Amino acid sequence: MKMHRSITDPAALEALRRELMAEGQAAGASVSVCCGTGCRASGALEVVEAFKQGLAARELPVKVNTRMTGCHGFCEQGPLVVLEPGNIFYCRVQAADVEEIISRTIVEGQPVERLLYLDSASGRRILREENVPFYRGQERLLLAHNGRIEPASLADYLAVGGYAALAKALTEMTPEQVIAEIKVSGLRGRGGGGFPTALKWEICRRAEGTTKYVVCNADEGDPGCFQDRSLLEGNPHSVLEGMLIGAYAVGAEAGYVYVRHEYPLAIAHLSGAINEAREYGLLGRGILGTGFNFELKISRGGGAFVCGEETALISSIEGITGEPNPRPRPPYPAVQGLWGCPTVINNVKTWATVPPIINKGGQWFAATGTAGSKGTMIFSLTGKVNNTGLVEVPMGITLREIVFNLGGGIRGGKKIKAVQTGGPAGGCIPEALLDLPLDYEQLTEAGSMMGSGGLIVMDETTCMVDLARYFLSFTQDESCGKCTPCREGGAQLLHLLEKITKGQGAEEDLELIAALSAAMQDSSLCALGKLAPNPVLTTLRFFRDEYLAHIVEKRCPAGVCRSLIRYVIDSSACTGCGRCRRACPAGAVQGTKKEPHLIDQEKCTRCGACLEACRFAAVLVN
Amino acid sequence: MGIDLEKVDRIIEKYGNDATLCLELLQEINGTFRYLPREALVRVAEKNRTPLSQLYAMATFYKSFNLTPRGEHEVCVCMGTACHVRGAPRILERAEEILGIRAGETSADGKYTLQTVNCLGACALGPLVTVDGQYHGKLNTARVEKLLRRSPDEDAQEHN
């Protein structure tokens, strides 16, 4: 339907919604192709094109809509296609499969077996999306509509109940009541710190000043996390609606969304949503016929991790002040933020949680979760696990449930070693603690943190010392250099870890690491430096023996640290197929066809290409 | 090397002298010229009455800027955590060998620039590389080899 009017009041909004819903129910069938960044990378746009052409070329009894939806979260199996009626779920669909889907499923009503999800545990194919184990264990509140709507389409968002919460807040609630409802919900910030959202809003509302701002933090600097991208890309209106409600609650008339520049699609969809909202009067002056005014702008980040930190983010939006470094707090941004005005900064997920809370009530939201952590959390499950992607689960679920039920266990039947949570500032949770209920308190107690919800699964072939070194090199690289503990302490810590991974470490180094870490935690200016030692400290706490193996035995048990390993060929397993010889970029593998090969240790650079190439498990790491 | 200052002027005009848009202004210049030419920065400094030092501070602080011209094709290897545990360091090393340049460098013939990034947001498909903005996921060293050896230019050369 072409919408043609400005939405001037709540009654008009409801009338339009009813029309859109009726129209949606009347539509015969639909093909939804996931067009998030992940599925695009696997060829989703070609699939959409093939459906459009294939459907246009046929006379079908019902009209079939092809819809480009947002990210479904199961990126690994992409491109994903969902067919209605029936919620039939196809994985890894390529353009070449489309003809068959149209003739078998749309015309004849039969599934295409080979495209259905294969459950490795039972060996069976699964027909519907909701029965796939990866989705079955989820409770999707924020991600509920991602796979159902065209991301930047206001009509689609309205049809799933969009902007009802805004109408309710503006016409039935005072700003204080909105804040009170959020307080009842127990919502805590999803950007890392877990600060109570209502409290932040309350401080800002009470702060002196007539000009106030709301800001959405979509910098998503934590490598390995993509839930903010998925939400902004897949359902930008939900973030916008949350910000409108927040602005009303704190008394702000302008806002910014700070998006990292690595997310071009998210920026495109968000600008589309903003433009459409403005066109229909949901942004601008006198929104929904009330006295509430609000304008929203996008600010593009420049690829600096520290800009995710709220005070640095503020100076980055403000523009030129040289480098946007963090500043000491207090004063907190809620009192003194953008251009010195009271400013609420919340994460993408925090904002997107606001509309459902207003719609269904704080009590409803608080019914899910643990004592201190309410509602659901979106985790990005990656690493050495079978099913990777975004999982939205109730707070308090255990890591074991996520990794083994939703994630389908470890790849290649290997043994799980640890799960890294909280990104570069977080820590490693060892196998023994997998039954820990996931919430803010428990994770902090285990020396890690919730962070923005990254879960990186590691198996026996991940070296924990190398991982700590990796995180340190990351934080060191991203340190803005303003304060000494972070700049110099980080460099020294990294140096020590490099020494150990090269087999040049000494046992005293471990004490030095502890002392340096303590100094950084105590005296760094912002959380980047304060938290940077976390990955080192948690791995030292739970995997001390692995550090000692590197230091004392000069051995890397996981077979990762190059100075400490050798690749050799097991002559009894080698068939002499020559794959490793051809794969070796250094020309270190020698041998004649059908005879066991040998690796010249002088020439070998330990790149591991032979290991990857071998099909007979004949390449061993010592 | 002279650059088309008119282009710079048009961009400056588009964003005006608004501090909040300065990052975007520089991003557009960086996108237009494939780097931030010194002349362009000087022009922005003059027109917007901004100290050149501050523009340089921004240009060196944010990862998305380049101070030297980028190659025709941009290869970007994700070094994020999810990609790291699935072998990103080996992917980068292989890319460096194939292209004959280190991360951050541009090949002498101006064809390739090799860069690293902290995360591309498609972590489920790691390890991941983008070539001219196109994502290539689930890589191993053999696939990187194929990907980089079969660049559009080399394809063209083979046909000649």
Ligand SMILES: Cc1cc2nc3c(=O)[nH]c(=O)nc-3n(C[C@H](O)[C@H](O)[C@H](O)COP(=O)(O)O)c2cc1C
């Ligand atoms: C170094 C550093 C990086 C951060 N990066 C992000 C980020 O990428 N996204 C985010 O939402 N919060 C990030 N934060 C947390 C923010 O400072 C801030 O606490 C958060 O945006 C508040 O929103 P919330 O209350 O909704 O969590 C970062 C903090 C630090 C210290």
Ligand code: FES
């Ligand atoms: S870690 Fe590589 S895409 Fe996120």
